[in-house]
Amino acid sequence: MTGIRLLRANGRKARPWRNGGGTTSDVAIYPVGAGDDDFLWRASIATIASAGPFSTFAGVDRLLLLLEGTLDLTIDGPGDRRLRPGDPALAFAGETAVTAAPRDGPVRVLNIMVRRAAMRAELDRCTLVAPGTANATLLFATERTTVRQAAKAFDLEPYDALLIDAGHLGELDIEPPVVAASLFDTC
Incomplete structure (x- = not known):
């Protein structure tokens, strides 16, 4: 990724x-x-x-x-x-x-x-995502949504997604909420 x-x-x-x-x-x-x-x-x-x-x-x-x-x-x-x-x-x-x-x-x-032997996942609805320890974060829009990271903005339509690898996850401001899947390497 x-x-x-x-x-x-x-x-x-x-x-x-x-x-x-x-x-x-x-x-x-x-x-x-x-x-x-x-x-x-x-x-x-x-x-x-x-x-x-x-x-x-x-x-x-x-x-x-x-x-x-x-x-x-x-x-x-x-x-x-x-x-x-x-x-x-x-x-x-x-x-x-x-x-x-x-x-x-x-x-x-x-x-x-x-x-199970290699990964684990967490799934939640959120409006703010901060850098963490996930290897990847998938943001999934259930409705029209804007995701902002610093000077960048991503306009998502329903069921669009953003896939963000760990090195690129800065603080995100999201309106309205999205579903966030955090994916962690367990090895």
Whole structure:
């Protein structure tokens, strides 16, 4: 990664889930060019149109944030959950059996996945980001947003993102809030 990259939503291509039960479009993946079996981290937008199981990803930790609609989940272990926009991200292991059922039409989710042995992730909504220890920070706009860093300004449309590597993360002023995924190397 180098610097700050603007990742426009209109440049993404949807592809079927690994299990064929929905579609996803990658927001960012590391290393660049990696696939489902060799990424260290991946951020994607999934569209869930009908009930069914999530794909399993052994050795991967996942964070799921609902963007649109209402989603009922059955999770092996913790049980049932209903997610709505504005709820905190749901964390679960990629090996966990999860079944999703959208209510009242298709839903969209932001999905952050990290290889457990190499990375960890934090996901939060914020209006101010300060330099920290993350290897990379992904800022994801859920609505039209302006991100300012010193003399630079980035105007983001809904579902656009900024990918910022550690050496380029200065204090950011953000209006309105974005979803920030901080990605940490654990090796």
